[in-house]
Amino acid sequence: MKHEAVTQASAILIVLLVIFAGLAAAGWLRPSGTVQTTTVTAQASSSTGLQTIRVGSLPVTDEIPFFVAIEYGIFAKYGLQVQITSCAGSGPCLEGLESNNFDAVLIAPPAVISFAAQTGNYLHFLTSGKLQGNVGSRSGDGPSFLVRSGVTVSSPTDLQGKTILTNAIGGPNYVVPLYLLEKAGVSNKTVTWKEVRFPNMPLALTSGQADAASMAQPFAGAMLANKTAYSIDNLFGEHGSFVNALGNPAMVSSWWTTPQKYQQNPDLYNRFFGALSDGLAYAYALPDFAYSAANKYTKTPVNVLSQIAFTQEFFQPYNSSAPQVRTMLQNWVTIMSYTGYLNKQVNIDTFLG
Structure with missing residues (x-):
């Protein structure tokens, strides 16, 4: 298996191409980094008597109910003041949680x-x-496995010898396509994986640095809309790649804390769950408000959000006692074990206790 990192020269090329294409002005690319140092306090922060909860946030559409709960003042109704710090990915968020930030x-x-x-x-x-x-x-379901226009892939075996972009080796957009390829008889040794952050993938793909990509929204939708790439999710099943690999429904992301924090203050987290659940309900009832709230935190254009939220993804307020959660987590363990990326047993019930 071959892993490659994007070189500094390639990164410079991407930036120049972004400027040339005008994508940055269109709002498609957002600043990268590990953890942004600016902490934003939610609207209700000026009120007194509110308990602060510090949240490591990914500025992506996965958090639409969270953004709505902030902007609609729902957290304040639950006696909470939210402090947000944006993370560049799951890794920095996890590090911040473990270091008590x-x-x-x-x-x-x-x-x-x-x-x-x-x-x-x-x-x-x-x-x-x-x-x-x-x-x-x-x-909500949508494509994530894309091939650059001009490259012919009509069956999984056509990906042999090709270079595929993923945002992180070991992340969901690596594990899912890896599993689908292995199940289709394509050995991981026959493809090359290259790590590129999601915002940089469109330019990396169109500039010929790779043949295919496992890409998140809104970037996948943009490439499909301008016909610079096409989807091959259908080669692995009748759904998008995540549902093809994980079954229905597939949990792409979830909210977590440490067991120690939860045991010390379960009421805090029960109120956090309540606010998120209400935010979810308001998001479905007021989609235009939800798009506006998501735009504020993700910088994704509203017209793009309206094509993604609630159509290519959906939300359901499952808590740790819901049997569906155990099944969805077990499905992740299954595909991670199948690909050899997980070689130790984990106890799903410990996550839910």
Whole structure:
């Protein structure tokens, strides 16, 4: 298996191409970094008698219910004042939680599972974040496995010898396509993986640095819309890649804290869950407000958000006692074990205790 990092020269090329193409002005690219140093306090922070909860946030659409709960003043109704620090990914969020800089974080399940396997330290599940598939009347599914226009891939075996972009080796957008390829008989030894942050993927792909990419929204949607790439999710099943790999529904992200923090103050986290659940309900009832709130924190254009939120992803307020959560986490363990990326057993119930 071959892993490559983007070189400094390539990074400079990407920046120049971004300027040339005008994508930055269109709002597609956002600043990168580990953890932004500016901490934003939610609207209710000027009120007195509110308990502060420090949140490590990913500025992505996975957090739409959270953004709505902030902007609609729902956290204040639950007696909470939210302090937000933006993380560059699950890794920095996890580090911030472990170093006691955060009280709650949104993290992709593979990061939590790998952390437990490697260290023996388990996090405590609070509630689900972004889901794909459908539950009752709510549904959302969309493409994430893209191939650059001009490159022909009509079957999984056509990816042999190709270079595929992922945002992080070991992350969900690596584990999912890796599993699908292995299941289709394509050995991981026959492809090259290259790590590129999601915002830089469109330019990295169109400039010929790779043939395919496992890409998050809104970047995948932008490439499909301007026909610079096409989806191959259908080569692995009738759904998007995450549902094809993980079953229906698939949990793409979720909210976590440490067991120690939860045991010390369960009421704090029960109110946090209540505010998120109400934020979710308001998001579905007031989609235009939800798009506006998400735009404020993600900088994604509203017209793009309206094509993604509630159509290519959906939300359901599962807590740790919901049986669906255990199943969804177990599905992650299954595909991580199948690919060889998880070689130690983990106890799912410990996440939910």
